[in-house]
Amino acid sequence: MAKSPMPANIPPPHGKQRGWHMKIACVALALIAITLYRDSLNLSYEHLRSYYHKSPTGGCAKASPYGRFPAPQDPFHFLPCTNATLPPSLDDPEPERTWAGLFDPNPENWSWARNTSKGEKYAGRGIYLCGYLDVPLNYANQSDSRIARLAVTKLRVSGLSRVDSSPQAQHGLYPGSKSKRTIVIEPGGPGGSGTSYVWRAAEEITNRLSDGEFDVLGWDPRGVNASLPAIACYPYNADRDRWSLLTGQYFEVSGSPEAQLEVVDAMADAVFRACWEQYGDLGRFVSTAFVARDLEEIRKAIGEDELTGYLVSYGTGIGQTYANMYPDSVGRVILDGTEYVRDHRLIAGFGWTALDNVTNAWHDGFLGECINAGPRHCSLARPRGEDLTSKDLVTLQDLSDRMDVLMTSLIRRPMPGYSKLSGPSLITYSSLVNSIYGALYNPSSWPALAQMLYELEGGNATLATMMLEKADWEYDPTLPSLPTPKPSSDELGTLVICADSYDAIEPPEGMVWWESLWANMSSRSWIAGNSRFFSVFPCRHFVDYWPEPAEVYRGDLNHTLKNPVLLIAETYDPATPLRNGRRLAAEMGSNARLIAHHGYGHSSGRDKSTCTDTIAKRYILTGELPKEQETACYADKKPYLYDVETADVDPVAFDPVLVWREHIQELAYSNPRLVR
Numbered sequence: 137m138a139k140s141p142m143p144a145n146i147p148p149p150h151g152k153q154r155g156w157h158m159k160i161a162c163v164a165l166a167l168i169a170i171t172l173y174r175d176s177l178n179l180s181y182e183h184l185r186s187y188y189h190k191s192p193t194g195g196c197a198k199a200s201p202y203g204r205f206p207a208p209q210d211p212f213h214f215l216p217c218t219n220a221t222l223p224p225s226l227d228d229p230e231p232e233r234t235w236a237g238l239f240d241p242n243p244e245n246w247s248w249a250r251n252t253s254k255g256e257k258y259a260g261r262g263i264y265l266c267g268y269l270d271v272p273l274n275y276a277n278q279s280d281s282r283i284a285r286l287a288v289t290k291l292r293v294s295g296l297s298r299v300d301s302s303p304q305a306q307h308g309l310y311p312g313s314k315s316k317r318t319i320v321i322e323p324g325g326p327g328g329s330g331t332s333y334v335w336r337a338a339e340e341i342t343n344r345l346s347d348g349e350f351d352v353l354g355w356d357p358r359g360v361n362a363s364l365p366a367i368a369c370y371p372y373n374a375d376r377d378r379w380s381l382l383t384g385q386y387f388e389v390s391g392s393p394e395a396q397l398e399v400v401d402a403m404a405d406a407v408f409r410a411c412w413e414q415y416g417d418l419g420r421f422v423s424t425a426f427v428a429r430d431l432e433e434i435r436k437a438i439g440e441d442e443l444t445g446y447l448v449s450y451g452t453g454i455g456q457t458y459a460n461m462y463p464d465s466v467g468r469v470i471l472d473g474t475e476y477v478r479d480h481r482l483i484a485g486f487g488w489t490a491l492d493n494v495t496n497a498w499h500d501g502f503l504g505e506c507i508n509a510g511p512r513h514c515s516l517a518r519p520r521g522e523d524l525t526s527k528d529l530v531t532l533q534d535l536s537d538r539m540d541v542l543m544t545s546l547i548r549r550p551m552p553g554y555s556k557l558s559g560p561s562l563i564t565y566s567s568l569v570n571s572i573y574g575a576l577y578n579p580s581s582w583p584a585l586a587q588m589l590y591e592l593e594g595g596n597a598t599l600a601t602m603m604l605e606k607a608d609w610e611y612d613p614t615l616p617s618l619p620t621p622k623p624s625s626d627e628l629g630t631l632v633i634c635a636d637s638y639d640a641i642e643p644p645e646g647m648v649w650w651e652s653l654w655a656n657m658s659s660r661s662w663i664a665g666n667s668r669f670f671s672v673f674p675c676r677h678f679v680d681y682w683p684e685p686a687e688v689y690r691g692d693l694n695h696t697l698k699n700p701v702l703l704i705a706e707t708y709d710p711a712t713p714l715r716n717g718r719r720l721a722a723e724m725g726s727n728a729r730l731i732a733h734h735g736y737g738h739s740s741g742r743d744k745s746t747c748t749d750t751i752a753k754r755y756i757l758t759g760e761l762p763k764e765q766e767t768a769c770y771a772d773k774k775p776y777l778y779d780v781e782t783a784d785v786d787p788v789a790f791d792p793v794l795v796w797r798e799h800i801q802e803l804a805y806s807n808p809r810l811v812r
């Protein structure tokens with residue numbers, strides 16, 4: 137059988153050796169630079185380095201066993217990721233040179249995928265590549281020269297090719313080659329970090345959706361995390377934490393909701409004022425329409441004729457907008473945990489339209505599946521009371537009543553707590569309910585939450601103190617203080633929500649209407665109503681500072697697409713109800729297929745179904761979709777029993793604090809607003 141031809145973008149088996157004249161030239165240039173430095177105290181480091189580097193990637197640039205980075209003409213300027221590969225600042229006059237200087241030639245310091253072979257240390261391993269892409273800040277005005285610098289991270293599944301060996305193809309890919317398609321991923325938010333999503337989930341996603349054949353790329357949307365400018369309107373996270381104590385009180389514990397709302401309103405005004413003072417008109421350029429335009433620039437930079445994507449939660453809002461702005465660029469795109477962006481055009485629509493499933497997710501899911509799993513696997517299924525024994529069965533109604541008693545007691549009075557890490561503490565109703573809402577996103581966290589609530593019932597707040605402090609504060613005093621600490625880009629999410637609904641008219645009742653909405657939402661869902669209300673209430677001040685975004689998408693969602701998309705909506709999703717997916721599928725018609733994923737958590741990846749994954753993988757690999765408009769799929773296992781075959785098997789020992797920490801880390805990139 138003839139060998140497959142080597143792709144053109146694969147480096148030659150043996151790198152071209154530098155001649156003696158090049159080596160002498162490098163030494164000479166270095167000596168000249170040193171001499172100049174000694175002769176002039178005013179010669180800067182950047183100036184000195186310019187004598188040594190003839191070009192960002194050539195001449196005397198540092199080499200490695202895998203060649204030099206970034207590669208010529210690479211629009212992303214990819215380097216092997218290290219802890220130093222953050223995009224250069226926007227005021228850097230020579231960003232490409234600065235970026236190239238971050239290249240570390242030692243593969244020991246690079247971020248490699250998990251090792252699945254027993255051969256050469258890095259053979260057969262994927263590599264994480266970090267880069268950036270400059271895009272216009274204002275697509276609506278070509279004369280505006282300002283840019284946004286998007287941070288990008290990619291898992292290249294083929295790894296890298298050594299310059300001193302002949303590459304061998306694996307799974308049809310030569311080391312260092314680009315896969316046939318690149319799965320672009322985005323975790324949601326708004327404000328979720330796509331680069332963080334790559335670090336946490338890229339290997340799982342490529343295996344789940346493409347049997348490990350396709351590269352995975354994520355980006356931080358404009359204003360988020362490592363992208364520049366990153367929108368953080370507080371100078372320090374500790375400042376945000378301090379004010380959240382005053383503004384984060386829920387309706388049920390507000391002695392005067394009217395007075396509390398005035399405090400929250402004043403703080404929202406102050407935050408927007410701070411954003412405007414620091415970033416000027418930047419709030420005009422963060423709408424979902426502009427993020428969709430960024431996504432099209434990413435597709436073009438990847439070099440593929442159509443977009444392949446796995447977009448989750450708010451990412452599905454980006455995907456819907458993108459598909460209808462660029463219908464001829466739509467390839468194989470999965471929208472999982474489906475929003476319906478028409479809702480986001482309504483006043484407070486991002487908040488009140490998301491409450492459908494939350495109560496059922498709590499009652500049928502967290503509590504109901506606890507009863508089904510039994511006391512071996514769920515602490516809350518253990519009986520309470522002096523007259524009860526371990527043989528007495530707890531009913532769902534019993535457990536629901538017990539939780540009502542616990543929550544009511546916290547409304548009346550917080551529970552004192554203590555931990556060695558934070559000292560004295562209080563378990564408040566607002567903090568606990570916020571954590572419950574976050575836990576409904578991820579059923580893997582439910583055993584830890586159940587253990588915490590069971591101990592709280594008994595008056596023991598130690599575990600709750602240890603767990604809640606992981607979610608309540610962004611500032612961590614246990615970490616070393618950085619010379620220039622970078623605060624979290626939390627305010628970006630609010631700006632996006634408000635920009636997308638900027639033209640929704642506030643009712644003439646003003647604050648009276650908002651107070652009524654707060655009462656209605658918290659009554660409709662005691663778990664999610666407050667959190668969702670606080671995500672939209674600041675929008676009443678958005679147009680005071682940014683009267684009109686540069687662009688919002690107000691078109692229909694039924695454009696004829698190059699390829700139909702796959703929608704996945706979950707029956708018990710606490711953030712994006714199944715109703716969203718069905719309304720979107722109805723409007724898109726033949727341009728979409730819907731999987732009704734019968735499971736818990738936010739998006740299908742948290743309560744997995746072989747049925748869902750099989751359809752999704754077939755679609756990504758071949759483009760094939762079910763003929764039916766809607767297909768029902770069911771989760772393979774039940775919460776509390778993921779690690780065992782049946783409820784009769786003893787549970788695997790676990791540390792609830794470690795489980796909770798992992799949950800909080802995941803929640804931070806999917807919905808940063810729930811990690812205060």
